[in-house]
Amino acid sequence: MKEQYDVVIVGxxxxxxxxxIILAKEGYSxxxxxxxxxxxxxxxxxxxxxxxFDTGIHYIGGLAEGQNLYKYFKYIGIIDHLNLxxxxxxxxxxxxxxxxxxxxxxxxGYENFADQxxxxxxxxxxxxxxxCEKLQTICDAFPLYNLNWEGKYDNEILALxxxxxxxxxxxxxxxxxxxxxxxxxxxxxxxxxxxYVHALSVNSYIQSSWRCINxxxxxxxxLLKQLKKYGGEFYKYKEVTRxxxxxxxVDFVELKDGMKVFGSMFISNIEPKTTLKMAGEENFxxxxxxxxxxxxxxxxxxxxxxxxxxxxxxxxxHNFYHFKKSSEVWTAHExxxxxxxxxFMASMNASKKEEIWAEGMTFITYMKYEDVTPWIDTFNxxxxxxxxxxxxxEFKSRKTAKFLAEIEIKFPGxxxxxxxxxxxxxxxxxxxxxxxxxxxxxxxxxxxxPMKTLIPAKTKLDNLYLTGQSxxxxxxxxxxxxxxxxxxxxxxxxxxxxxxxxxxx
Numbered sequence: 001m002k003e004q005y006d007v008v009i010v011g012x013x014x015x016x017x018x019x020x021i022i023l024a025k026e027g028y029s030x031x032x033x034x035x036x037x038x039x040x041x042x043x044x045x046x047x048x049x050x051x052x053f054d055t056g057i058h059y060i061g062g063l064a065e066g067q068n069l070y071k072y073f074k075y076i077g078i079i080d081h082l083n084l085x086x087x088x089x090x091x092x093x094x095x096x097x098x099x100x101x102x103x104x105x106x107x108x109g110y111e112n113f114a115d116q117x118x119x120x121x122x123x124x125x126x127x128x129x130x131x132c133e134k135l136q137t138i139c140d141a142f143p144l145y146n147l148n149w150e151g152k153y154d155n156e157i158l159a160l161x162x163x164x165x166x167x168x169x170x171x172x173x174x175x176x177x178x179x180x181x182x183x184x185x186x187x188x189x190x191x192x193x194x195x196y197v198h199a200l201s202v203n204s205y206i207q208s209s210w211r212c213i214n215x216x217x218x219x220x221x222x223l224l225k226q227l228k229k230y231g232g233e234f235y236k237y238k239e240v241t242r243x244x245x246x247x248x249x250v251d252f253v254e255l256k257d258g259m260k261v262f263g264s265m266f267i268s269n270i271e272p273k274t275t276l277k278m279a280g281e282e283n284f285x286x287x288x289x290x291x292x293x294x295x296x297x298x299x300x301x302x303x304x305x306x307x308x309x310x311x312x313x314x315x316x317x318h319n320f321y322h323f324k325k326s327s328e329v330w331t332a333h334e335x336x337x338x339x340x341x342x343x344f345m346a347s348m349n350a351s352k353k354e355e356i357w358a359e360g361m362t363f364i365t366y367m368k369y370e371d372v373t374p375w376i377d378t379f380n381x382x383x384x385x386x387x388x389x390x391x392x393x394e395f396k397s398r399k400t401a402k403f404l405a406e407i408e409i410k411f412p413g414x415x416x417x418x419x420x421x422x423x424x425x426x427x428x429x430x431x432x433x434x435x436x437x438x439x440x441x442x443x444x445x446x447x448x449x450p451m452k453t454l455i456p457a458k459t460k461l462d463n464l465y466l467t468g469q470s471x472x473x474x475x476x477x478x479x480x481x482x483x484x485x486x487x488x489x490x491x492x493x494x495x496x497x498x499x500x501x502x503x504x505x
Contacts, residue, residue, distance in 0.1 A: 304362070
C-alpha cells in the first residue's frame with residue numbers, strides 16, 4: 001500500500017466500489033479500504049451446505065438493454081459479465097394473504113402489470129392504469145434516475161406519502177393492499193414512507209426483474225476487476241478508526257493497526273453517524289450533527305436460509321410477499337411476541353446447475369433491534385470471531401420454529417424438504433454489513449419532513465465526501481446513482497453524465 005493517494009475510499013460497499021471505478025477511469029489514483037473479510041457490503045454472499053445465499057441482493061431491476069441500471073453498469077464495464085436470470089414476465093413478485101386464497105401477481109412491463117391485475121380486479125382497470133401512470137410520472141422527475149444531468153427535483157414530489165398516494169388510486173381495499181404489497185423493499189411505514197421511494201423501488205422491477213445466478217457477489221467480483229483494470233487498489237482487513245482533520249480537511253485516515261493512509265480526497269462509504277464520529281463531530285456544523293444523530297434507522301430483519309434436500313422442492317421463478325392479513329400490509333413491523341411474524345418476503349436462489357429443483361430459499365421478516373438487546377455488546381465477524389452465547393442460540397431456535405410454522409402455512413410440506421436451516425438476526429446485519437443498529441436500508445425517509453433525511457454527498461470538510469445507501473436511495477440502483485452523484489461533486493455532473501450516456505449507448 002502506498003502512503004499517498006488521490007482518493008481514499010473507506011468501505012467497499014457498492015457505493016464505494018462504483019465511486020472508485022468512476023474516479024479511477026478519470027485517472028485518479030484510488031485506494032479502497034475494507035475492514036471485513038468480504039468486499040461488497042450488501043452484495044456479500046455466503047455458502048451453507050454448498051448452497052450460495054445472498055445477504056442483500058435478492059433481485060435487481062432495470063437491467064434490460066437501454067434501461068437505467070443497464071446504462072450505468074455498461075459505463076462501469078460490468079454488464080456483459082453478469083450471470084443473470086430473468087424472473088417470470090407475468091409475475092416477478094407474488095402478493096398473497098393468509099386470509100385470501102388468491103395470489104396476486106406484479107408483472108413486468110406496465111401494460112402487462114395492469115393486465116395481470118385487471119384479471120383479478122376487472123372493474124379497476126382504469127385505477128390500476130392511473131397507479132402505473134403515477135409511478136412513471138414520479139420517476140420522470142428524478143434527473144439522475146433518467147441519466148439527465150439537468151433539473152432538480154421538486155419538493156412537492158418528495159412530500160407525497162406512499163400509503164395515501166396509493167389509496168387515492170382506488171377505493172378497493174384488497175387492491176390497495178396488493179399495490180402496496182412489496183413495501184418490504186423499503187420497509188414501508190404508513191405515516192412516513194414517501195411515495196417517491198415506493199415509485200423508484202417498484203418502477204425498475206416493472207421495467208425488468210432479474211436474479212443473479214449464484215448470488216450477487218459476482219457484481220463485487222466484476223467491480224474489483226474493473227477497478228484493477230484502471231489501476232485502483234483495494235485492501236481487506238484494513239479497519240479505519242479515525243479521519244484526521246486539520247484546517248477543515250482530512251489529511252489521512254488511521255487504521256486499527258496504527259498505519260496512516262494519506263489522500264487528497266476521501267469518500268466515506270460507511271454509515272454517516274459513524275463517519276461523523278470518526279472525523280470528529282466538532283468539525284461539522286452542530287445543526288448538521290444533531291440532524292444526522294436524530295435520524296431513525298430503518299427496521300432490521302430476521303432471516304432464514306433454507307437448504308433443500310436434492311429434488312424435493314420445485315424452483316419458483318418469482319418472489320413472494322406474504323401477509324397474515326391483507327389489512328396489515330403497512331403494519332407488519334408493529335408486532336409483539338405473539339403476533340410475530342405478520343408477514344415475510346421469500347426468494348429463491350437461482351442456480352446455474354439446476355432449473356427444475358430449488359437448492360435453497362431465503363425468508364426474511366421484520367425484527368426490531370431491541371429484540372436482540374441482551375446480546376448488543378457481542379460482536380462477531382469473520383475478521384473477529386466471537387460467540388454470542390447459549391441464550392442467543394436459544395433465542396434463534398425459538399424464532400426459527402415460530403417463523404417456520406408461518407412459512408409452512410403458505411408452503412405446506414416445506415418442512416419435509418429441508419436439509420438444513422441457517423439464520424441471521426439484526427446483529428448479523430450490524431456486524432457484517434455495518435448498518436446502524438442492523439438497519440436494512442439506511443435511515444427512515446419521512447414525507448412529512450423530506451429535507452431532514454437528505455444527506456448531501458459533499459460534507460462541510462473541503463475534501464470529505466459521502467456515499468452509500470444512506471445518501472440518496474438504497475438498493476442497487478439507488479446506491480449506484482448515489483455514487484454517480486458523489487463523483488459528480490468531484491468531476492462535475494454535466495461532464496460525468498454526458499460521458500456515461502455516450503459510453504453506454
